[in-house]
Amino acid sequence: MKEVIVFIEHRFGEILESNFDALSFAYRWQELNGGEVSLLILTSEEKKEIFNNLKGLGNKIYFLKNKILEEYHPEFYLNAIKMFLKRKEDYLLVFSQTANAYELAPSLAAEFFIPVITNINGLEKIDDKIYLIRYFYGGKICGKIGLLDEKSLILTIQSGAFKFEKREFSTLIEEQEISLPIEKNTEILGYEKAEAGEVDITQAAVIIGIGRGIKDQKNLPMVEELAKKLNGVLAGSRPVIDAGWLPKDRQVGSSGKTVKPKLYFALGISGAFQHVAGMKNSDLIIAINKDENAPIFSVSHYGVIGDLTKIVPALLKKLQ
Ligand SMILES: Cc1cc2nc3c(=O)[nH]c(=O)nc-3n(C[C@H](O)[C@H](O)[C@H](O)COP(=O)(O)OP(=O)(O)OC[C@H]3O[C@@H](n4cnc5c(N)ncnc54)[C@H](O)[C@@H]3O)c2cc1C
Known part of the structure; x- marks a missing residue:
């Protein structure tokens, strides 16, 4: 061609x-x-x-x-x-x-x-x-x-x-x-702007991305604290958004937002291509996942194989 x-x-x-x-x-x-x-x-x-x-x-x-x-x-x-x-x-x-x-x-x-x-x-x-x-x-x-x-x-x-x-x-x-026929069968009535959230994740320098591996809403305060310590914001994979744990405008991926932060922390995210499409161009990607074969490791610069509910508290202690 x-x-x-x-x-x-x-x-x-x-x-x-x-x-x-x-x-x-x-x-x-x-x-x-x-x-x-x-x-x-x-x-x-x-x-x-x-x-x-x-x-x-x-x-x-x-x-x-x-x-x-x-x-x-x-x-x-x-x-x-x-x-x-x-x-x-x-x-x-x-x-x-x-x-x-x-x-x-x-x-x-x-x-x-x-x-x-x-x-x-x-x-x-x-x-x-x-x-x-x-x-x-x-x-x-x-x-x-x-x-x-x-x-x-x-x-x-x-x-x-x-x-x-x-x-x-x-x-x-x-x-x-060009001249075009003006007859039409479709009328566009208008566009509605999606509600703007408090945080624009596309502008964040540090993103803590959480996935289904976070397991329970009760684990959210732990990752919120990590985000605070690293001057970052929380974002999530689709299951986390679907569960209502984070607002829709925090979804990263092909049907969410594309982000390019300096640091993307992927916690309990498997690395489905729809998610990776939205974050793979981040400057530095660190993943924590208990499955050593999780695809997220193939786009990560650093990977930790283990249970995030144990690793994140240990990390928080170090950051004290
Ligand atoms: C049309 C379409 C559009 C989509 N758009 C998007 C999109 O924009 N964004 C998006 O994210 N997804 C999107 N998806 C969904 C996507 O295909 C995946 O289903 C989704 O990304 C998986 O999310 P996850 O990684 O959080 O969950 P899972 O795939 O279930 O992965 C959870 C991971 O957590 C790990 N884990 C579990 N427990 C622990 C623990 N204690 N410690 C550490 N690790 C643990 C597991 O090993 C696993 O790798 C889309 C799908 C379709 C069909």
């Missing part, structure tokens, strides 16, 4: 952070396969300048412009991308794994009769053959998908799967004012 086209998402004048997942994948792809990296932006003439700081991030930026593309609408966006892709061949269209991508990627694949692979978590080249990596069966099996001779392909990229390393390109801009 000659060109990797990254679909850029924005909302109310802000470029979404999640775009960097797809962009990081595109850079890695280019490293292994060559070709060009392009950014695809759907917007209006009036809002175009908010994308100025994306210049330099790809070989090309395509602007598809129309007043009705100013904000996301599934039908308008789908029609615009269809028009754009009709004049393309030999491309890899890449989305970051978002709700909008779930809507657009399969619809486009069906329209153009090309494969779509979701939740991509890794990319490898072995003996000149490219493999895409994703998990199956809720993370129990890790699969490598070898590519055949697909001319074009659509992918969605798992949050946090690829580390973003800025590249400099001299960017060619291509702008096109």
Whole structure:
């Protein structure tokens, strides 16, 4: 595939952070396969300048412009991308794994009769053959998908799967004012902002991440004390959030938040890929788990095999 086209998402004048997942994948792809990296932006003439700081991030930026593309609408966006892709061949269209991508990627694949692979978590080249990596069966099996001779392909990229390393390109801009049908079957009534919690874990330098291994709510004060001692904040894996032990905005992972603290302490967390996706780029990861085969140890810099209900109190004593 000659060109990797990254679909850029924005909302109310802000470029979404999640775009960097797809962009990081595109850079890695280019490293292994060559070709060009392009950014695809759907917007209006009036809002175009908010994308100025994306210049330099790809070989090309395509602007598809129309007043009705100013904000996301599934039908308008789908029609615009269809028009754009009709004049393309030999491309890899890449989305970051978002709700909008779930809507657009399969619809486009069906329209153009090309494969779509979701939740991509890794990319490898072995003996000149490219493999895409994703998990199956809720993370129990890790699969490598070898590519055949697909001319074009659509992918969605798992949050946090690829580390973003800025590249400099001299960017060619291509702008096109497109006309689109204004009939629609879907009306977006509005967006509701999720309630802001007291703590923004994405900004924390130290995070104590707790998992199901914490066992009981009565063990929370012990980890709260550890967080306090280390000037950190508490976050959790999904079971801890589902149990109501921590608020929803403290969930780390693919359906929670992506964090990059200086220190991530993983206590009683097995290391399911959905969790790891949200914390693996932390500067330093220390895990405590009683199972020596827990996958969390494969992303940890330091690991302690043992019972956290014994190790944490001992650590607290040391920190006195
Ligand atoms: C679509 C989807 C999205 C998801 N999104 C997320 C997400 O955003 N974030 C997320 O976290 N998960 C997410 N999950 C769930 C994910 O698959 C795992 O089920 C979850 O991360 C497991 O949480 P855990 O590690 O706390 O629990 P477990 O997997 O049950 O692990 C508990 C760990 O604690 C250890 N342990 C037990 N007792 C002790 C002890 N006394 N001392 C030390 N260690 C002990 C065990 O050895 C084990 O490794 C998602 C799943 C799906 C299907």
